[in-house]
Amino acid sequence: MTETATAAPESQPFQAEVAELLNLMVHSVYSETDIFLRELISNASDACDKLRYEAISAPELITDGAPPVIRIVPDKKAGTLSVVDTGIGMDRQELIDNLGTIARSGTKSFLSRLTEAKDGAGLIGQFGVGFYAAFMVAERIVVTSRRAGSDQVFVWSSSGGSGFEIAPGSEDDAGRIPRGTEIVLHLKEDAKKYLETHEIERIVRAYSDNIQFPIELVPEEGEPRQINSASALWQRPKSELTPEDYKQAYQQIAGAFDEPAMTLHYRAEGRQSYAVLLFAPSAKPFDLFDQARKGKVRLYVRRVFIADDADLLPAYLRFIRGVIDSEDLPLNISREMLQNNPQLAQIRKAVTSRVVSELEALGDKEPEAFAKIWDAFGAVIKEGIWEDFERRDKVLALSRFTTTKGEKRSLKQYAEDIKPNQTEIYYLTGDSVERLKSNPKLESAAARGIEVLLLTDPVDAFWTSAPTDFGGKPLKSLSQGDIDFSLIPLLEDKADDKGADGADAATTVALIKDALGERVSEVRASQRLTSSASCLVAGGDGRDRQLERLLAMQNKGPITKPVLEINMRHPLVAAVATSGDAVADLSLLLLEQAQILDGELPEDPAAFASRLNAMVLRGIVKA
Numbered sequence: 001m002t003e004t005a006t007a008a009p010e011s012q013p014f015q016a017e018v019a020e021l022l023n024l025m026v027h028s029v030y031s032e033t034d035i036f037l038r039e040l041i042s043n044a045s046d047a048c049d050k051l052r053y054e055a056i057s058a059p060e061l062i063t064d065g066a067p068p069v070i071r072i073v074p075d076k077k078a079g080t081l082s083v084v085d086t087g088i089g090m091d092r093q094e095l096i097d098n099l100g101t102i103a104r105s106g107t108k109s110f111l112s113r114l115t116e117a118k119d120g121a122g123l124i125g126q127f128g129v130g131f132y133a134a135f136m137v138a139e140r141i142v143v144t145s146r147r148a149g150s151d152q153v154f155v156w157s158s159s160g161g162s163g164f165e166i167a168p169g170s171e172d173d174a175g176r177i178p179r180g181t182e183i184v185l186h187l188k189e190d191a192k193k194y195l196e197t198h199e200i201e202r203i204v205r206a207y208s209d210n211i212q213f214p215i216e217l218v219p220e221e222g223e224p225r226q227i228n229s230a231s232a233l234w235q236r237p238k239s240e241l242t243p244e245d246y247k248q249a250y251q252q253i254a255g256a257f258d259e260p261a262m263t264l265h266y267r268a269e270g271r272q273s274y275a276v277l278l279f280a281p282s283a284k285p286f287d288l289f290d291q292a293r294k295g296k297v298r299l300y301v302r303r304v305f306i307a308d309d310a311d312l313l314p315a316y317l318r319f320i321r322g323v324i325d326s327e328d329l330p331l332n333i334s335r336e337m338l339q340n341n342p343q344l345a346q347i348r349k350a351v352t353s354r355v356v357s358e359l360e361a362l363g364d365k366e367p368e369a370f371a372k373i374w375d376a377f378g379a380v381i382k383e384g385i386w387e388d389f390e391r392r393d394k395v396l397a398l399s400r401f402t403t404t405k406g407e408k409r410s411l412k413q414y415a416e417d418i419k420p421n422q423t424e425i426y427y428l429t430g431d432s433v434e435r436l437k438s439n440p441k442l443e444s445a446a447a448r449g450i451e452v453l454l455l456t457d458p459v460d461a462f463w464t465s466a467p468t469d470f471g472g473k474p475l476k477s478l479s480q481g482d483i484d485f486s487l488i489p490l491l492e493d494k495a496d497d498k499g500a501d502g503a504d505a506a507t508t509v510a511l512i513k514d515a516l517g518e519r520v521s522e523v524r525a526s527q528r529l530t531s532s533a534s535c536l537v538a539g540g541d542g543r544d545r546q547l548e549r550l551l552a553m554q555n556k557g558p559i560t561k562p563v564l565e566i567n568m569r570h571p572l573v574a575a576v577a578t579s580g581d582a583v584a585d586l587s588l589l590l591l592e593q594a595q596i597l598d599g600e601l602p603e604d605p606a607a608f609a610s611r612l613n614a615m616v617l618r619g620i621v622k623a
């Protein structure tokens with residue numbers, strides 16, 4: 001970068017997403033404008049955290065020795081409110097990158113949902129608009145910043161709209177800002193109330209009291225005074241804290257707007273000492289299923305922020321927010337060391353087990369609070385059944401399922417209702433509960449009152465593909481392998497269904513197999529069906545059909561040939577042996593209707609339709 005390139009102010013456009021977001025902010029989808037101050041203070045606090053961390057290995061960055069502080073300066077005459085920090089600051093490129101783009105993936109699709117949605121406020125909460133929230137109250141924003149250790153100051157300014165200007169700072173700017181960032185908001189007429197000191201104090205108390213660094217209010221008259229308590233809340237004893245304190249700490253740490261559905265605050269002493277303050281949100285963030293599957297629990301060492309990407313919990317708990325503050329780790333722990341530090345591995349293990357058992361206990365003691373967590377994050381937690389071998393039983397125990405008996409059933413409840421002689425836990429996977437409920441594979445189970453889990457999250461097809469059991473009972477798919485219900489008694493009112501087979505099984509099976517050829521691997525008499533004519537299942541060792549379909553969609557595995565099961569008591573099946581030259585059409589129809597019931601298309605839909613028409617006409621004409 002040459003001096004001449006930076007000497008004159010330069011206009012740059014905002015990334016399209018930023019321009020769109022600003023447009024939404026200005027024509028406010030969000031009525032609670034107060035939060036702009038929380039966002040700016042939170043950024044200032046992050047900047048102070050980063051400085052403290054970088055200064056561990058480069059102490060010269062804090063040459064003036066001044067501790068990090070955040071100042072709020074109202075100026076009624078100028079109509080400006082300034083938020084000033086002595087944190088890490090930004091250089092020219094950082095100003096351009098950080099205040100001109102949004103790096104988070106999924107932003108585009110989120111914004112289009114936001115534009116369409118009536119409830120903008122709820123959605124904004126999932127996203128966290130950060131710095132840009134300031135455009136709700138300001139018609140113009142001027143950011144002057146000096147990166148710690150640099151001799152250059154840069155000024156970023158924008159009136160919203162489509163772009164911003166960037167220029168080197170004046171001598172006056174350089175003198176005013178020895179380190180860090182000054183954000184000056186030129187307030188809109190209807191936002192002038194934010195110049196009143198009581199308003200500023202109210203907002204700071206409500207949203208930012210737990211910021212660790214002192215927040216000073218610099219009034220137009222009188223001395224500057226600190227207006228937050230600036231303590232690390234997680235270091236305070238539980239007995240001193242109220243639910244309101246925890247809610248505020250959660251919202252501030254997580255940048256969230258919802259209430260925490262679970263709060264976990266404790267101190268571990270022993271081989272290692274550390275404080276833990278973790279929360280489970282009650283609302284889903286917009287990027288929960290982001291490919292990176294990163295958690296955001298913040299690691300501190302003796303009150304100094306170290307990192308928020310240290311993977312302190314496994315990916316299936318990535319929705320948990322909060323802080324772990326260690327007394328024993330070295331302060332100068334490098335990012336590489338975070339990956340394979342044995343002390344940190346111990347903390348990770350212990351805290352993971354604690355979170356999982358707390359979730360389990362919450363499910364028992366406060367089902368309503370737990371239901372909020374499960375509704376928002378159940379599909380993510382279930383990844384743990386697949387990934388966390390060590391805690392598989394516990395994760396299964398806290399999981400909730402929609403079953404043929406109801407919603408939010410635990411496997412413990414399932415086990416309590418198990419039928420005499422039932423040795424397995426049955427499930428079906430598919431796209432929707434409604435469709436699964438009408439799946440013929442449920443018929444025989446229903447006739448015996450056997451409860452079946454109806455699994456519809458994509459992740460279900462994966463965790464069920466590993467052998468899994470609960471309380472000694474293996475989980476078994478109703479669309480896979482042999483099913484033998486013969487030892488489980490039929491319900492009383494279904495007893496008549498048991499009647500003798502209506503057709504000669506061996507002949508019928510052979511005729512149908514002959515007609516279908518290579519389309520199926522096997523045809524056999526079904527134990528699953530009572531009223532439908534046929535269904536498709538995977539062979540004994542085959543993958544569940546739903547998983548096969550999902551993998552095939554991603555080109556990750558071949559589709560194997562299914563087994564066609566036929567109901568020997570069904571009149572259509574009974575007719576096969578005597579249907580003469582209609583055997584082929586009838587057999588294909590049995591296959592095709594089974595495909596349709598599984599949510600698949602027949603191989604040749606046009607041929608299917610004409611075959612069906614021909615058969616119906618034949619029946620009508622005969623009649």
Ligand SMILES: Nc1ncnc2c1ncn2[C@@H]1O[C@H](COP(=O)(O)OP(=O)(O)OP(=O)(O)O)[C@@H](O)[C@H]1O
Nearest residue numbers: 043044047089090098127128129130131132181255
């Ligand atoms: N006062 C500041 N000092 C230093 N850097 C800042 C400051 N304010 C903002 N930034 C930089 O600008 C980036 C963008 O800020 P913004 O508030 O839009 O998003 P964020 O803080 O990263 O995310 P979120 O608000 O969702 O937590 C920050 O990540 C940070 O790098």
